[in-house]
Amino acid sequence: xxxxxxARPGSVGVVETQYVDLPGPLALDCGRELSQVRVAYETYGExxxxxxxxxxxxxxxxxxxxxAGVSATPGAESTRDGFAAEERDGAAGRALGWWDGMIGxxxxxxxxxxxxxxxxxxxxxxxxxxxxxxxxxTGAPYGADFPVITVADMVRTERAFLDALGIExxxxxxxxxxxxxxALQWAVSHPDQVDHIVVIASTHALHPxxxxxxxxxxxxxxxxxxxxGGHYEGTGRxxxxxxxxxxxxxxxxxxxxxxxxxxxxxxxxxxxxLAYSITEPEFQVESYLEHQAASFVKRFDANTYLYTxxxxxYFDLARQHGDGxxxxxxxxxxxxxxxxxxxxxxxxxxxxxxxxxxxxxxxxKDVELHxxxxxxxxxxxxxxxxxxxxxxxxxxGEGG
Amino acid sequence: xxxxxxARPGSVGVVETQYVDLPGPLALDCGRELSQVRVAYETYGExxxxxxxxxxxxxxxxxxxxxAGVSATPGAESTRDGFAAEERDGAAGRALGWWDGMIGxxxxxxxxxxxxxxxxxxxxxxxxxxxxxxxxxTGAPYGADFPVITVADMVRTERAFLDALGIExxxxxxxxxxxxxxALQWAVSHPDQVDHIVVIASTHALHPxxxxxxxxxxxxxxxxxxxxGGHYEGTGRxxxxxxxxxxxxxxxxxxxxxxxxxxxxxxxxxxxxLAYSITEPEFQVESYLEHQAASFVKRFDANTYLYTxxxxxYFDLARQHGDGxxxxxxxxxxxxxxxxxxxxxxxxxxxxxxxxxxxxxxxxKDVELHxxxxxxxxxxxxxxxxxxxxxxxxxxGEGG
Numbered sequence: 001x002x003x004x005x006x007a008r009p010g011s012v013g014v015v016e017t018q019y020v021d022l023p024g025p026l027a028l029d030c031g032r033e034l035s036q037v038r039v040a041y042e043t044y045g046e047x048x049x050x051x052x053x054x055x056x057x058x059x060x061x062x063x064x065x066x067x068a069g070v071s072a073t074p075g076a077e078s079t080r081d082g083f084a085a086e087e088r089d090g091a092a093g094r095a096l097g098w099w100d101g102m103i104g105x106x107x108x109x110x111x112x113x114x115x116x117x118x119x120x121x122x123x124x125x126x127x128x129x130x131x132x133x134x135x136x137x138t139g140a141p142y143g144a145d146f147p148v149i150t151v152a153d154m155v156r157t158e159r160a161f162l163d164a165l166g167i168e169x170x171x172x173x174x175x176x177x178x179x180x181x182x183a184l185q186w187a188v189s190h191p192d193q194v195d196h197i198v199v200i201a202s203t204h205a206l207h208p209x210x211x212x213x214x215x216x217x218x219x220x221x222x223x224x225x226x227x228x229g230g231h232y233e234g235t236g237r238x239x240x241x242x243x244x245x246x247x248x249x250x251x252x253x254x255x256x257x258x259x260x261x262x263x264x265x266x267x268x269x270x271x272x273x274l275a276y277s278i279t280e281p282e283f284q285v286e287s288y289l290e291h292q293a294a295s296f297v298k299r300f301d302a303n304t305y306l307y308t309x310x311x312x313x314y315f316d317l318a319r320q321h322g323d324g325x326x327x328x329x330x331x332x333x334x335x336x337x338x339x340x341x342x343x344x345x346x347x348x349x350x351x352x353x354x355x356x357x358x359x360x361x362x363x364x365k366d367v368e369l370h371x372x373x374x375x376x377x378x379x380x381x382x383x384x385x386x387x388x389x390x391x392x393x394x395x396x397g398e399g400g
Numbered sequence: 401x402x403x404x405x406x407a408r409p410g411s412v413g414v415v416e417t418q419y420v421d422l423p424g425p426l427a428l429d430c431g432r433e434l435s436q437v438r439v440a441y442e443t444y445g446e447x448x449x450x451x452x453x454x455x456x457x458x459x460x461x462x463x464x465x466x467x468a469g470v471s472a473t474p475g476a477e478s479t480r481d482g483f484a485a486e487e488r489d490g491a492a493g494r495a496l497g498w499w500d501g502m503i504g505x506x507x508x509x510x511x512x513x514x515x516x517x518x519x520x521x522x523x524x525x526x527x528x529x530x531x532x533x534x535x536x537x538t539g540a541p542y543g544a545d546f547p548v549i550t551v552a553d554m555v556r557t558e559r560a561f562l563d564a565l566g567i568e569x570x571x572x573x574x575x576x577x578x579x580x581x582x583a584l585q586w587a588v589s590h591p592d593q594v595d596h597i598v599v600i601a602s603t604h605a606l607h608p609x610x611x612x613x614x615x616x617x618x619x620x621x622x623x624x625x626x627x628x629g630g631h632y633e634g635t636g637r638x639x640x641x642x643x644x645x646x647x648x649x650x651x652x653x654x655x656x657x658x659x660x661x662x663x664x665x666x667x668x669x670x671x672x673x674l675a676y677s678i679t680e681p682e683f684q685v686e687s688y689l690e691h692q693a694a695s696f697v698k699r700f701d702a703n704t705y706l707y708t709x710x711x712x713x714y715f716d717l718a719r720q721h722g723d724g725x726x727x728x729x730x731x732x733x734x735x736x737x738x739x740x741x742x743x744x745x746x747x748x749x750x751x752x753x754x755x756x757x758x759x760x761x762x763x764x765k766d767v768e769l770h771x772x773x774x775x776x777x778x779x780x781x782x783x784x785x786x787x788x789x790x791x792x793x794x795x796x797g798e799g800g
Contacts, residue, residue: 029674029676030674030676031676047620063508101650144678144679146675148676148677148678155759202770205666206666207465207657207660207661207666208660208661208663208664208665208683208685209652209657209659209660209661211666211685211686212648212660212685212686212689213652214651215648215681215683215685215686216645216648216649216652217624218678218691219644219645219689219693220620220645222679223624223641223642223644223645224623225625230678230679232749241623242623243621244619244623245616245619245620245645246673248612248615248616248619249616250650252609252612252613252616256446256748257607257609260607260608260609260612261609263608264608265608265791266605266606266607266608266611266716266719269517274429274714276429276431277548278544278548278618278630278706278707278710279544279622279630281615282713282714283608283611284613285608285611285612285615286612286615288618289612289615289616293619300763306551306678307678310678311682312676313682315680319666346657386614393432
């Protein structure tokens, strides 16, 4: 990492991931308890003396606590990948935070004003307790014995973590995709402790096609014999092949068909004619997917994928909090709500945000929705920083 | 099979699959030759004395020669599945042809008038020579040593097969999806021998997202250790797990998001509350996919899937016949062309048919395109018979 990078305008600089061990056990939705929970986190900016400037940033399926700046850990790999990494990191592989474009001095989440906190979510594989952690009851890794968790459990963990830091109120909770679900859950579970939520490219309940894609990705992992019933830790084998397939499926759902067309067309891989092979990548889009799969399995845990995918599939505010009615589920919300969706996002389509907006309006709540016309699909929430920034800054109040 | 079924109006009745061994070797696009090629086929209706009433029907990825009527083979399984099977076969599992609703007396392809011929395509696993067949050079199954084939190779096989039957001209070639590609290829490869083509829910070149889905499905199969490098025949093991994942991916791409929503919503499986499991299906759409995968692996060969998926991905009329120009590729077409597309088909979207229409019009050819507004996605070509029938009958000339 060169001094030039750390000095670039808007960067929070070099950041070290820290850890907190929660003092008590966590009671989970499934009825089980988790004890000795550790939470990995990073912070950016300064906590105000009155502790009234805290923004919690929540990551999506494959992210981690390293949301901004340059990692202090030597050799750390960025969780940014796919189009997001390519568009901005180039080939250098610098461990930039996954939302570095949004968090920093003068950025959407302005660290000159706010104290931004980012944690690795419960069930994660990047420092927070998850299926790869040691079960204190057995001394062995949990593996598939890890309890099945929900988005509400992730929020419980974040609540307990903030308690440990001595932070009671949140000026805002923000996130995209699964991160947006956590923001919504915060507003429902802790209405008196959250002033604003920023919910980007998210939903109150994943639609059945999204449920299907997630089920297929999980099936690909479980079908890999190296998954070994979820107890692969310590065996020297892990379900990389299945994870690769799962990641490929994810990738295609995160992008729009148009984005794939614009980037790859039907161009062949390094040649002008067909190779006539059923094993080798032939089209550039095929080799791109192989590359994405190979880099993902190096940095991400298959069981974390299973548990996180399950949690985001379960998430259903109307079912869990409103007896089927989204307006009832959101009736207690006190936070002001900013919703951002992207026209080309077919995994978390704008209609889901429109449903949230309509339910909040029916409840007489303060809500604004912006649908950004952009071509990249779901990944827009990581790519379209320039257009999200003024919306978020205005929503959070530009003044000091 | 009850007499009631064979007697129902519009049925071609009980049909037996027949076989022809081609007299000479087939020269393939990849540069290799295949000898001792067998073709499985069925026919419906009567060949006219002047042999001028032949319609060749071409199947899609998972079909076979049994296109219409009730199979004479005891215990034969229908290749109709998914929504198509459920909507019409019910639970009885009668081996109805995959396009039974379209072929028969008074139907779209009217067997009172036409002699309809249906073959299992080259590389298939239902009677025509494919990777599961014995390689005469070694006496062992080809497996992954089977040559990589193209849509043009499928058409070469169909041409040689019709020669063996003594049929020179085709009144029409018809098919959906990969079957539509074969119809297009017929019009390009044999312009003087085809009077009409009916190209349904198809394309001149699969878009990159479709290329990606096919690549992921193939990767799922190859990643299964039971694939064994493609030489699983005779080992007692076959890549059912990988095939299951491939089929699930295919299924979701064949349906529209709206169709999945209408059919399953987010309903849970046989219970009112969550089971908190990462291994069991929880939502009805999850268990539906599992069921589809389990029934598919029983009847279909994984290597055939790989080769057929590769062939339909390769298909690119402009690249292969027009030096990049679709209009140039289609300049020699003499057949009248009927194109049908479905509004909700995102795998073979209407825009692909519009491109074919525009290219044929630019060439001054006789073409008509109908985009049917229907909700089921790509599977519409198997489901929307009632609305396709009058279009096809009118196109083929109602008179006798």
